[in-house]
């Protein structure tokens with residue numbers, strides 16, 4: 001019994017217990033190199049066979065109405081059909097350097113490494129997609145066994161990396177969970193695992209293979225990001241209990257999804273969801289969301305070499321709205337810059353990217369390519385749903401006025417060509433720059449609603465990069481300085497009858513729910529998985545007590561003192 005626990009990234013929630021299957025790509029000897037003409041024919045055949053497999057996975061998911069998951073395979077098929085990739089592979093074949101599969105692997109590797117040098121998590125995940133499609137073609141050409149063919153009984157799969165096609169090749173009941181040496185939280189296999197409810201831990205490093213052999217008992221915790229190897233009997237018994245408890249708790253929380261999000265003394269809070277995909281919007285509905293509080297649109301723009309067309313944007317917004325009919329759907333205009341880069345719209349190197357060309361600043365300086373097409377798509381989606389438009393990184397009144405002018409222009413353009421669109425859409429702003437909170441009074445006269453982006457508000461208030469581990473101790477959303485900005489924002493909004501949401505991570509922290517309500521917030525937007533916990537916290541709150549708690553927190557010395565107040569309130 002080794003009783004060792006490895007720690008990785010919590011990729012897809014849930015507990016799994018069972019035997020390990022160590023899955024390494026079969027080492028099929030490379031075929032004797034044919035002449036270049038024969039290899040080019042093999043490449044064409046491999047591409048066609050791989051495309052047929054991917055098309056089958058895509059169709060299966062579409063039939064199961066798992067549209068977001070189906071899109072992963074549609075995107076892989078687009079990569080396979082990309083002439084620049086095939087032409088690069090053919091050039092390598094013709095130069096006499098490589099077999100069909102090796103040429104494609106090399107061509108994909110060159111593109112993948114280019115993407116990775118940009119240092120962006122999303123683009124690194126797209127690099128993994130390129131490698132995955134090359135592997136798919138290799139499998140098609142060599143007849144290598146798929147994961148589904150290897151996994152004959154239920155197990156937890158251990159692998160260096162897994163592609164979405166690997167996951168799709170396995171019947172769901174046989175794949176208890178998976179743990180990967182590599183991988184990030186935005187890898188497509190991880191997105192698919194979350195969508196299909198398969199617990200997963202990734203980023204465990206090569207130590208994984210030294211520690212795990214096939215057949216050994218594993219306990220994988222996709223919520224904590226841990227993998228226990230051959231746990232002792234007592235731990236195993238506890239984990240069996242936890243797995244049973246997991247499904248019981250899920251049942252209890254699900255039973256509460258229809259309970260109103262209202263405080264004990266009858267004060268209603270709009271409990272809505274953050275999402276980036278149709279799949280997340282579907283999860284939001286399952287957890288009883290009263291709408292979408294923040295649809296981040298970056299994902300649609302990031303994973304591709306060109307900007308999405310107005311039609312493609314409309315398709316996403318309409319599909320998200322269709323998941324939650326009759327509810328408000330708040331969609332944020334593109335928020336890139338900072339640490340998010342677009343391959344289709346390269347941003348210049350800046351000394352301080354978080355203080356530079358980011359969010360609405362980009363939209364306003366590139367109206368024809370970025371802002372206007374998105375506003376038109378949003379207005380068109382608004383023809384059939386209640387779409388609210390949210391602007392990121394607003395610092396001044398002038399910015400809101402300029403967007404209003406572009407919104408009027410977008411509406412006039414649609415009217416001129418007779419395209420149906422919303423006659424009105426609420427225009428709200430993120431409050432995530434301290435200047436916007438301090439100037440909330442003036443902004444409340446311009447904007448229809450506020451949404452507090454506490455992730456950025458914290459970094460800008462405390463001058464503390466949200467992604468820098470060295471200054472992570474300073475990054476405290478509960479710092480009284482941040483809370484005062486929240487309170488100022490709520491007070492100004494209230495005077496003008498404007499609703500205020502919190503859509504930063506603080507909105508999904510049930511420990512902070514009463515405090516936020518006490519500060520005057522009337523909408524909480526959080527990840528679908530956090531919703532049942534926040535709902536329970538709202539229902540446990542007394543509005544009058546929350547106001548007292550907020551008053552105490554505002555004059556506390558620091559975040560630790562606020563934490564202490566929250567802990568006391570929790571017990572009281």
Ligand code: PEP
Nearest residue numbers: 432453454455456503504
């Ligand atoms: C925020 O800053 O709190 C927010 C919700 O926006 P993002 O995390 O996308 O910057």
Ligand code: MG
Nearest residue numbers: 432453455456
């Ligand atoms: Mg932000």
